[in-house]
Amino acid sequence: MISKLMKFKNYRLRTKLIVTYVLLTVIPISLLGYIAYSQYTKSIEEQVGEYIPKLLEQANENIANQIRELRKFPDLLYNSDEVVEVLRKDAHQSRSSLLQDEFTVNSYLSRTFINGGSQDILGVFVISKNRIFQSTKIPHTNFGLMDYSQSYGQDIQLKTDDIFVLPHQTSLRFEGNPPFVLIMKQLTDLENRTDLGTVLIAVNVTFFEDVINEMSEEGKADLWMMNKEGRVIYHTNPSKIRTIDREFAMYPQINGSFRTTQEDASRLISLNHMDETGWTLAHSVLAGNLTEQTDLVRNATIAVFLVFVAMSTVISILLAWNVSSPLNRLTSVMKRVEKGDFDVDLAIGTTDEVGMLANNFNSMVTEIKDLIRENYQIELKQKEAELYALQSQINPHFMYNTLETIAMSVEDDEKDTVIEMVTLLGRMLRFSIGNKEALVPIADELLHVKDYLTIQKIRFEEKFDFSIQEKIESQNYYTPKFVLQPIVENAVKHGLAYGRVTTIEIGVCLVPGNEGSEEIAFKVKDNGSGIKKETLADIQRTLASDPMAKRDSHFGLSNVHARIAMNFGSGFGLDIISGVDQGTEVEIRIPVLKNGSEGGCHELKEN
Amino acid sequence: MKLFFSFVCTLSIVSACAMPSANTGKYDVIYSMDEVVHEKTAAEQEEQITIAVIPKVANIPYFNAAEEGAIEAAEDLGINLLYEGPAFADAAQQILIIEKLIEEEVDAIAVSANDPEELAPVLLEAKEKGISVVTWDSDTIPEARDFFINMVDPETLGRHLMDTLAWNTDEKGEFAVLTGALSAANLNTWLHWIKVHQKEHYPDMTLVEVSANDDNSQRAYASAKKLLKKYPGLKGIIGNSSVGPPAAARAVKELGKEGEVAVVGLSSPNPMNEYLKDGSAQIITLWSPKKLGYLTVALTNNAVNGIEPFDWQDIAKVGKIRMINNMVIMGDPMDFTKENVDQYDF
Numbered sequence: 012m013i014s015k016l017m018k019f020k021n022y023r024l025r026t027k028l029i030v031t032y033v034l035l036t037v038i039p040i041s042l043l044g045y046i047a048y049s050q051y052t053k054s055i056e057e058q059v060g061e062y063i064p065k066l067l068e069q070a071n072e073n074i075a076n077q078i079r080e081l082r083k084f085p086d087l088l089y090n091s092d093e094v095v096e097v098l099r100k101d102a103h104q105s106r107s108s109l110l111q112d113e114f115t116v117n118s119y120l121s122r123t124f125i126n127g128g129s130q131d132i133l134g135v136f137v138i139s140k141n142r143i144f145q146s147t148k149i150p151h152t153n154f155g156l157m158d159y160s161q162s163y164g165q166d167i168q169l170k171t172d173d174i175f176v177l178p179h180q181t182s183l184r185f186e187g188n189p190p191f192v193l194i195m196k197q198l199t200d201l202e203n204r205t206d207l208g209t210v211l212i213a214v215n216v217t218f219f220e221d222v223i224n225e226m227s228e229e230g231k232a233d234l235w236m237m238n239k240e241g242r243v244i245y246h247t248n249p250s251k252i253r254t255i256d257r258e259f260a261m262y263p264q265i266n267g268s269f270r271t272t273q274e275d276a277s278r279l280i281s282l283n284h285m286d287e288t289g290w291t292l293a294h295s296v297l298a299g300n301l302t303e304q305t306d307l308v309r310n311a312t313i314a315v316f317l318v319f320v321a322m323s324t325v326i327s328i329l330l331a332w333n334v335s336s337p338l339n340r341l342t343s344v345m346k347r348v349e350k351g352d353f354d355v356d357l358a359i360g361t362t363d364e365v366g367m368l369a370n371n372f373n374s375m376v377t378e379i380k381d382l383i384r385e386n387y388q389i390e391l392k393q394k395e396a397e398l399y400a401l402q403s404q405i406n407p408h409f410m411y412n413t414l415e416t417i418a419m420s421v422e423d424d425e426k427d428t429v430i431e432m433v434t435l436l437g438r439m440l441r442f443s444i445g446n447k448e449a450l451v452p453i454a455d456e457l458l459h460v461k462d463y464l465t466i467q468k469i470r471f472e473e474k475f476d477f478s479i480q481e482k483i484e485s486q487n488y489y490t491p492k493f494v495l496q497p498i499v500e501n502a503v504k505h506g507l508a509y510g511r512v513t514t515i516e517i518g519v520c521l522v523p524g525n526e527g528s529e530e531i532a533f534k535v536k537d538n539g540s541g542i543k544k545e546t547l548a549d550i551q552r553t554l555a556s557d558p559m560a561k562r563d564s565h566f567g568l569s570n571v572h573a574r575i576a577m578n579f580g581s582g583f584g585l586d587i588i589s590g591v592d593q594g595t596e597v598e599i600r601i602p603v604l605k606n607g608s609e610g611g612c613h614e615l616k617e618n
Numbered sequence: 619m620k621l622f623f624s625f626v627c628t629l630s631i632v633s634a635c636a637m638p639s640a641n642t643g644k645y646d647v648i649y650s651m652d653e654v655v656h657e658k659t660a661a662e663q664e665e666q667i668t669i670a671v672i673p674k675v676a677n678i679p680y681f682n683a684a685e686e687g688a689i690e691a692a693e694d695l696g697i698n699l700l701y702e703g704p705a706f707a708d709a710a711q712q713i714l715i716i717e718k719l720i721e722e723e724v725d726a727i728a729v730s731a732n733d734p735e736e737l738a739p740v741l742l743e744a745k746e747k748g749i750s751v752v753t754w755d756s757d758t759i760p761e762a763r764d765f766f767i768n769m770v771d772p773e774t775l776g777r778h779l780m781d782t783l784a785w786n787t788d789e790k791g792e793f794a795v796l797t798g799a800l801s802a803a804n805l806n807t808w809l810h811w812i813k814v815h816q817k818e819h820y821p822d823m824t825l826v827e828v829s830a831n832d833d834n835s836q837r838a839y840a841s842a843k844k845l846l847k848k849y850p851g852l853k854g855i856i857g858n859s860s861v862g863p864p865a866a867a868r869a870v871k872e873l874g875k876e877g878e879v880a881v882v883g884l885s886s887p888n889p890m891n892e893y894l895k896d897g898s899a900q901i902i903t904l905w906s907p908k909k910l911g912y913l914t915v916a917l918t919n920n921a922v923n924g925i926e927p928f929d930w931q932d933i934a935k936v937g938k939i940r941m942i943n944n945m946v947i948m949g950d951p952m953d954f955t956k957e958n959v960d961q962y963d964f
Contacts, residue, residue: 056648057648057649060648060649061648061649064649064651065651068651086937089937096958096961099961197935199935201906201909201935201936201937202905202906202908202909202952202962202964203906203908203961203962203963203964204686204687204690204906204908204909204912204964205963261644261645262645263645263647263650264653264654265647265650265651265652265653265654266650266651266652266653266654267647267648267649267650267651267652268647268648268649268650269645269646269647269648270645270646270648271644271645271646272644279648284654291654
């Protein structure tokens, strides 16, 4: 149990809530319904249990009255002196006188019992000294001397006044098989105190039927009369007549009623004992029949119960879902955050605890996002610082080549060339040193590139040429420092080819931008060997990816692109068009940056 | 699975509530008016009742027949019977017998009293001792007994006896009465109604003498002879007690007066069988003394068991009885003639 509780503790919150709600509604309602129904049923059973024994007593009283009446019938024989005289005679007479006696008695029996007696008398038999006198209303079979302990050639001597011979004790049957009992009475010669014989009156017990059927309510209940041994004398189900109620001996000895289970069905049995005969009248009804009317109540209760359970289940599921679903969403959102996606919004439109939780979560994520951004910016600054440190230096190779060229010029004593180169180099160095400002006029940047290209032209003489076209007032527009130099260096490095003149064209112009405003575009075009398709794709992928990621190759290009993209947004940066043996064109786009207040929409973020 | 678990929990809780009522045995009594009381217990039956029946006199056919009936009843009812009578119809001897029975602590005494007054004290004594006292055949004073078992209505009997004589004497002439003891209450009552009936209906008839014989056959015979000689014109004799008619018939037969003198009266059929057939007696009237003996024992037994007789009560093997003023009447008198006398055996 404890382990189960522990297990339950670990169930999902929704399950717990549903189980709890359902238990809270189902248990009280079912208990209430059960108690109400069982009490109702019980009270009905008690009422019936009290009512039926009283009816039985009444019925028994009626039957006892009838039996009392019937018991008087044998005495009618004493009324006829003629009959008594015949019965006093013994059987040792001539045949004719025997037959005459038989006629006398039989006609008296017919007159008195069959025609004049009760409706219920089926027949009368008088056994006297080996003679049988009889008269019956309907034909019968199997009545013989052998039936009645005449096997010893003697008359019957009854200890008691009269007895009832039940159908199972005789083989006598009447046509149509009506249920009957025999009232057997000793005929005593009252004067001489000797036995005259025995009279048996067959009585149809359908008079039970009249009394009993009144009570049986259209066959819903079984009623039967049984004797002391539980032998059934009359039953509403005719096939049970003459059988024995085997449980009779075990029944409580009461005039009353009790509940018992027979054939897997709960029955209400009522008994009433008849003192007159020692018989018991029993009434048995299925408890289910009694409570038939209450079944409607029960079914209605069950229906209401089911509706309630369904409703409460639905409500509990809704409630549980209401609580657990935001939590589930919170969980999944948290997972996303965990994976680094901070662009989440947990929208829960409520102001309850869950809504508060969601709001707090949202603000927490925002806060985290800001913190991360801050850290990111710091890192960016450091990177830039590094870049500046790198960029602010003139490439040592270039320096070496330039100085080599100067040295050769000195050797050749080309004084003017030396002076020009030294002047150009000095100006470049000065541009490099003056790196305090992030933005410089485009004219300065172009001049720096021109200096660089001029030196290269001096170095390579006829093998190299370049042109710069300014289509704007380059003095009035600004650009981040060193955006052109790495590109141009790249173009020189990759564009130089033996056997032909390498030309680098640089253009600056205003182009229409994405949002209708104008942008500045630098174009650096060479006529070199171009870039292979795969390499180009690789480069473009590198440019499109996170500008902060570390990379080893294409440092110059990506550095420029990253700086522009980071400062002005992803809409700006580098674009490369190239093909094998078709040369390479690199376009650099930056927003229009003007001097002073008319500087346009974009301000370079100051470091 | 969880839902199933919770359902099982619910069901077990609900069914636990249902359990107690189902567990209380196979028969759950809802309502009981009363317990069924079967036969008396064996202990009650073992206590056998002793009933003493005392006739007026022992060893006459009438009382012998009564004894037979009493014995039959005692057998039927399973009681102990003492039948003891005096040698002569004498109250004093009956008193002795009763005193002895009181000492024996019988449960009931039924006595056919020879004298209504003399027996009263001893019967009262018996009653004080808690013995049920009834009288039969012949009564005492009412205070001395619970009830009296009479064979017939004395008025009916007395008038009927007078009628039977009148039928055989053409309603005229002298007649005499042979009675038992002069003190016997029943005989005197009958005699009274004989006289009343004669005066009312038969003015041409005359009662010449009432002769007492104390139920002694020899004396009765002697009286009858004496009467026949004393009154030569005597037309009939009524025997008012059972010894009378046989004695009268014998006297008539011996004197050759069959047909001249009618003999009627109270007597048993057996001793009169011959006389009726040879014409020395015409009609005798009686009840069944066997039946009387049976009824006496049956009613006395009832009285011991606290059941008093009531009007139209049906007594097994006897029939219906009447009850008038503390007097039980067994039935109507029967007439025996030469035609039907063979049917009877007492």
